[in-house]
Amino acid sequence: MKGVVTVFRFTLREALSRKVVLAAGIVGISLLALFALGFSALENSLSGQVTGGDLSVVEARLFPLNMLATLGLLVVQFVSGVLALFLSVGSVSTEIEQRTIYAVLARPIRRAEWLFGRWLGLALLMLAYVAVMIGGVLLVVRAVAGFDMAGPAQGVFLVWAECLALVTLGLLGSTRLPGLATGMIGFSLYGLAWVGGLIGYIGDLASNDTMVMIGRSVRVAVPTDGLWRAASYNLQSKAVLDRLGFLGDVQLPFVSTDPASGVFLVWSVFWIGAVLAMAIWSFRTREL
Numbered sequence: 001m002k003g004v005v006t007v008f009r010f011t012l013r014e015a016l017s018r019k020v021v022l023a024a025g026i027v028g029i030s031l032l033a034l035f036a037l038g039f040s041a042l043e044n045s046l047s048g049q050v051t052g053g054d055l056s057v058v059e060a061r062l063f064p065l066n067m068l069a070t071l072g073l074l075v076v077q078f079v080s081g082v083l084a085l086f087l088s089v090g091s092v093s094t095e096i097e098q099r100t101i102y103a104v105l106a107r108p109i110r111r112a113e114w115l116f117g118r119w120l121g122l123a124l125l126m127l128a129y130v131a132v133m134i135g136g137v138l139l140v141v142r143a144v145a146g147f148d149m150a151g152p153a154q155g156v157f158l159v160w161a162e163c164l165a166l167v168t169l170g171l172l173g174s175t176r177l178p179g180l181a182t183g184m185i186g187f188s189l190y191g192l193a194w195v196g197g198l199i200g201y202i203g204d205l206a207s208n209d210t211m212v213m214i215g216r217s218v219r220v221a222v223p224t225d226g227l228w229r230a231a232s233y234n235l236q237s238k239a240v241l242d243r244l245g246f247l248g249d250v251q252l253p254f255v256s257t258d259p260a261s262g263v264f265l266v267w268s269v270f271w272i273g274a275v276l277a278m279a280i281w282s283f284r285t286r287e288l
Contacts, residue, residue: 003109007117032136035072066240084163088170090179126163151234158231172279197225223268230260
């Protein structure tokens, strides 16, 4: 356990020394500033709408504001996913190529402890980034428009789980492949999950069982898009969700109007754990 803590601290210091956190912070501040400007402009254009409590107000004011907020959060989760892959794809392979890992493993630290410590460090970094970015978007929404999302804490946790899946996938590839190859595979799977979600969405609209099954199969194989859709339900206005439920079969292409099933969430946790176990096994059995 002491070895895990040591590697965990080293991972955090390494990220700070490589100025990854600084670069991510600059990008994040820029995104938040752009979102705040656009969201404020939209709110100003809708300020003449009646602010009563009937359903028409939800459609006239909250629908466009909620949609822009959701698009902003969609960008946040995409940037977070890219950052998760960027941090993880070279975590093992770069250390081996530069031969710095030999000095670390010469100490009484097992390979499993080293990899698990790296995973924990990257997980904490992604949790902090996701919480700050999503929290920033939600603060803008609350300050400008005065409404809250249905489940912000659950939304943050689910986006973080998506990033954790990508971090774990990147670590697995990094135990056997160079960083560039791992990055290409990781981004391809990330995109595949997104395309699978769109296929499932179109299948629902067209009542095409084959397309729906393809979407579900891809979601099981790579749960990142499913986790984002689960998060997106919690990161929407409760009034908008109620109105969409009133409308019946209304669906949106990049978000979900229904909560995620417990079975899928349990599967996602199992998937992350299984991929992490595969990464540890792969690293332990690799010849250095």
